Structures are given as C-alpha cells and as structure tokens.
Amino acid sequence: MTIAIAHCRAQLGIEAPAVAIETHLSNGLPAFNLVGMAETAVRESKERVRSALLNSGFEFPSNRITVSLAPGDLPKEGTRYDLAIALSILAASGQIPLAALSRFEAVAELALTGALRPVRGIMPAARACLLAQRFIVLAPAAQTEAQLVRQLRVLPAADLSALCQHLKGITPLEWAAAPAPATDRSHAGEADLSDVAGQFLARRALEVAAAGGHNLLLSGPPGTGKTMLASRLPSLLPPLEDEEAYEVAAIHSVAGAPRQEQDWQRAPYRSPHHTCSAPALVGGGSLPRPGEVSLAHRGVLFLDELPEFGRRVLDVLREPLETGRVSIARAARSVEFPARFQLVAAMNPCPCGFWGDPGNACRCTPEMVRHYRAKVSGPLLDRIDLQIEVTRERHWLRAANGEPPESSALVRSRTMAARQRQLSRQAKSNHELGAGELKHHAPMNEAAASFLARAFDHYRLNPRSYHRVVKLARTIADLAVEDVLREEHISEALSLRRLEISAAATVGNPR
Numbered sequence: 088m089t090i091a092i093a094h095c096r097a098q099l100g101i102e103a104p105a106v107a108i109e110t111h112l113s114n115g116l117p118a119f120n121l122v123g124m125a126e127t128a129v130r131e132s133k134e135r136v137r138s139a140l141l142n143s144g145f146e147f148p149s150n151r152i153t154v155s156l157a158p159g160d161l162p163k164e165g166t167r168y169d170l171a172i173a174l175s176i177l178a179a180s181g182q183i184p185l186a187a188l189s190r191f192e193a194v195a196e197l198a199l200t201g202a203l204r205p206v207r208g209i210m211p212a213a214r215a216c217l218l219a220q221r222f223i224v225l226a227p228a229a230q231t232e233a234q235l236v237r238q239l240r241v242l243p244a245a246d247l248s249a250l251c252q253h254l255k256g257i258t259p260l261e262w263a264a265a266p267a268p269a270t271d272r273s274h275a276g277e278a279d280l281s282d283v284a285g286q287f288l289a290r291r292a293l294e295v296a297a298a299g300g301h302n303l304l305l306s307g308p309p310g311t312g313k314t315m316l317a318s319r320l321p322s323l324l325p326p327l328e329d330e331e332a333y334e335v336a337a338i339h340s341v342a343g344a345p346r347q348e349q350d351w352q353r354a355p356y357r358s359p360h361h362t363c364s365a366p367a368l369v370g371g372g373s374l375p376r377p378g379e380v381s382l383a384h385r386g387v388l389f390l391d392e393l394p395e396f397g398r399r400v401l402d403v404l405r406e407p408l409e410t411g412r413v414s415i416a417r418a419a420r421s422v423e424f425p426a427r428f429q430l431v432a433a434m435n436p437c438p439c440g441f442w443g444d445p446g447n448a449c450r451c452t453p454e455m456v457r458h459y460r461a462k463v464s465g466p467l468l469d470r471i472d473l474q475i476e477v478t479r480e481r482h483w484l485r486a487a488n489g490e491p492p493e494s495s496a497l498v499r500s501r502t503m504a505a506r507q508r509q510l511s512r513q514a515k516s517n518h519e520l521g522a523g524e525l526k527h528h529a530p531m532n533e534a535a536a537s538f539l540a541r542a543f544d545h546y547r548l549n550p551r552s553y554h555r556v557v558k559l560a561r562t563i564a565d566l567a568v569e570d571v572l573r574e575e576h577i578s579e580a581l582s583l584r585r586l587e588i589s590a591a592a593t594v595g596n597p598r
C-alpha cells in the first residue's frame with residue numbers, strides 16, 4: 088500500500104496550521120474522494136486538479152483515490168490546497184518521486200491548464216514553513232511576499248509540469264534570489280510634522296499621544312487641518328520591531344493586500360470613511376477577513392467626522408479598544424485578529440461646523456449641538472485620553488515670522504526616549520496603566536497633588552478623568568525626563584483634556 092503525503096498550510100485568523108494531504112490509491116471502481124472538513128471551494132478542487140493533471144501531460148489514476156486533509160477537525164477553505172493535492176496524487180501513482188514531498192510545502196491554486204496561481208495569506212504560511220524547516224513552493228506572483236520572511240527558501244513555479252521536472256531532477260527551476268538586507272526605511276517619504284505651521288497645542292498633543300500611546304480626539308471647524316495633523320502621527324512612532332512587523336504583514340496578507348518591502352517597519356495608518364460598515368471596521372465574512380481596526384494594528388486608526396459614523400459601528404469599536412483584539416464568531420471555529428491601534432478621531436464642534444469659530448457664524452440651535460455631540464457615546468470618549476480643540480489660527484503669519492516648525496525626526500527622538508523610559512519602568516505604555524498602577528508608577532509631589540485636587544473641585548470632573556489626567560501628566564513628565572510629577576505637568580495634562588473641561592464648565596448650555 089502506498090500513501091503519499093504532501094504538505095500545505097491552512098489559514099485560521101493570522102495563523103497557518105499545518106495540513107498534511109495524504110493520498111491512497113486502492114483497487115476498486117474509479118472514484119475520487121476528498122475527506123477532512125473540506126468546504127465548498129476545496130471540494131471543487133477535485134475538478135481543477137483532474138484537469139490540471141491531464142492538461143500537464145500526466146495520467147489521472149483510474150483507481151479509487153482517497154485524499155485526506157489532516158487534521159480532520161480543522162475547517163479548510165479556499166483554493167490553497169490544489170497544488171498539494173495534485174502533487175500528492177502524482178506521488179501516490181508513481182509519476183514523481185515520493186521522497187521529494189517531505190522537504191517542502193506547496194501553497195497555490197491550480198488553473199485548469201496546470202498553471203500555479205497565488206492565494207491570500209502567503210505571509211503566515213511562509214513564516215510557519217520556515218519554522219518547520221521546509222522550503223515553500225508557490226506561484227511566481229506570490230514570491231515577493233514570501234521573500235519578506237528572511238532565510239526562507241522560496242521556489243516559484245509557473246506551472247505543474249515545470250515543477251515536476253524540477254522534482255524529478257530533470258530541469259531545475261530557479262530559486263528566488265535572497266532579498267537585499269533590510270534597511271530602516273520606516274519613515275522615508277512620510278508626511279512630516281514640519282509641514283504643520285503654528286497649531287502649538289495640537290502639535291504638542293500629537294507628541295504626547297505618540298510618547299504615551301494615548302488616543303486622541305481633535306475637535307474643530309472644517310479647514311483647521313485636523314486630517315493633516317492626524318496623518319502625521321505615524322511619523323512620530325518608532326519603527327516596528329521585527330516580530331511586530333511580521334504580525335502586521337500577516338494581517339495585511341490575510342486581507343489580500345500584502346505589505347510592500349519598503350513598508351516593512353512602518354506603522355500602518357488607516358482612515359476608513361464614515362459610511363463604512365461594522366464588518367468593514369472590525370472584520371467579518373464567511374471566511375473571516377480582518378477589518379480596518381486590525382489593518383491599523385501597531386499603527387494609527389483615523390476616524391474623521393466621528394459623530395457621522397453609525398451608532399452600531401462606534402459600539403463595535405469598544406471591544407478592540409479595550410482588549411486589543413477582535414474575535415469573530417463562526418459556526419466552525421471562531422477566529423481572532425489582533426487590533427492594538429492608536430485611535431485618532433476628529434469631529435466638528437456642531438453639525439454646521441462653525442460653533443465657536445470667530446470667523447463664521449454657527450447656524451445650529453443648542454438642541455442640535457447637544458444631539459450631535461451626544462452621538463459620540465461616553466464609553467467611547469472614556470477611552471480617549473487626549474481631547475483638544477483645534478482652532479483656526481493665522482498660522483501663515485506665525486510661520487513667516489517665527490522659527491521653522493520642528494521636524495518629525497526631531498520630535499520622534501523625544502517620543503522614543505519617553506517610550507523607552509516607560510518600558511524600563513513598567514514594561515508597557517502609560518496609556519495601558521491601570522488606575523491601581525498609577526500610585527506606584529506616577530508619584531507626584533505635594534504641590535502637584537493639591538493643584539490636582541483644586542482643579543477637580545473647580546471643574547467638577549469625575550474619578551475616571553482623574554486617572555486620565557494623571558496618565559497624561561506621567562507621559563508629559565517622561566518627555567521632560569522627570570520621575571516625579573510636578574504642578575506644571577498636571578497643568579499641561581489638564582490643558583490636553585480641554586474638551587471635557589469646557590463641557591463640564593458649560594453644563595446645559597453649549598453656547
């Protein structure tokens with residue numbers, strides 16, 4: 088009895104569990120059975136494999152063919168098993184050497200002609216393949232993506248017959264050339280903070296956000312540069328570590344939009360439109376794909392016109408904001424995607440946009456303003472440490488007279504040093520500190536404590552706000568390379584929660 092085993096990879100979230108394709112030929116009426124929780128697209132691969140074999144000049148065995156996809160309890164979807172199934176049948180029927188199959192994994196769809204086609208999710212499969220100490224065989228179009236996994240040997244093959252000639256040792260295929268060593272291009276060609284003149288409060292808010300990992304809300308009339316500011320946050324973040332870069336690349340690979348080599352260490356930036364649906368934001372589909380929150384993993388998610396997003400859409404944001412993950416429940420097996428992003432949200436102060444704008448008259452009634460602001464729920468605002476107003480200022484005048492604005496590289500040198508302080512002190516960012524941890528990691532002197540107490544009485548703020556202000560002050564002190572929080576750190580932290588403070592000061596009267 089001959090059993091041939093070819094190796095492939097399933098796709099489950101951003102994992103790529105091993106799948107062994109075992110083929111057994113037995114006597115009996117000709118039949119082709121596929122077993123092992125194969126979903127529709129996999130069952131259809133029988134037809135593709137049969138045509139591909141015949142059109143590549145091979146024989147399709149006239150025995151009883153049983154192909155088992157193991158482990159049997161793992162759901163298998165998509166067309167990624169085609170090539171491994173074909174190779175397993177060829178080896179079982181003695182048309183290619185059996186021993187060759189143990190050294191590689193094959194992940195590709197087959198065209199009826201026998202040509203190899205690329206599939207989604209190559210990156211996780213390639214990574215797992217390296218750990219299993221095998222090389223990978225795939226379609227030439229998938230080669231660049233697999234090569235992002237350094238040290239992996241990649242064998243691109245145009246079609247089944249060329250691959251089999253190689254495996255039989257007749258005409259060797261060419262291995263993909265090893266990529267050039269990585270250079271840090273995480274910030275090359277990025278939107279730079281030096282383009283933003285004036286806007287001192289907003290620039291400082293970006294710096295504090297980048298240093299402490301805090302979420303940020305920008306409120307202000309149209310045309311004040313909120314989008315321009317948000318798009319500059321990635322330029323203040325450190326380059327991705329290798330492990331983070333793999334994780335990010337795996338998510339984008341599974342989504343069907345592989346990252347380019349030059350983006351490898353770059354923090355992602357995503358800005359979905361406010362008409363985006365809940366599944367588009369957090370992920371979904373019968374074969375679950377990651378949503379915008381996961382595509383922004385280790386980077387920035389920018390939501391412009393926050394109150395315009397659907398209520399349900401904003402509600403589903405809470406899980407990833409709290410846990411850094413999204414889980415998508417499915418009948419077969421639920422799937423998780425990482426979603427640890429920094430949120431930057433922007434909103435107009437009122438429906439027409441000009442509430443509080445000295446240059447334009449607002450046409451909204453107080454009731455309209457209240458209703459508009461109420462769309463952004465308390466639990467969501469609770470996750471946003473920095474809340475500031477962006478005003479229209481004559482920044483072109485300031486830019487003409489004053490110092491040139493600092494560049495992203497200069498600000499980044501401070502934010503990265505502040506991040507390092509946090510990591511060595513508490514092994515996480517200030518944004519992630521729990522209320523109980525603040526006492527220990529954010530000590531303050533007496534003057535700071537009494538100033539904070541007075542401010543809270545004066546503005547009638549709630550206890551949750553207390554912790555947010557202390558967290559912000561912790562980051563501000565880290566930027567100043569100081570261990571103990573002082574009054575000026577507290578005072579600046581309060582100024583970076585201006586929206587909440589002005590809301591508390593004008594209860595019942597938005598004007």
Ligand SMILES: [Zn+2]
Nearest residue numbers: 437439449451
């Ligand atoms: Zn208005």
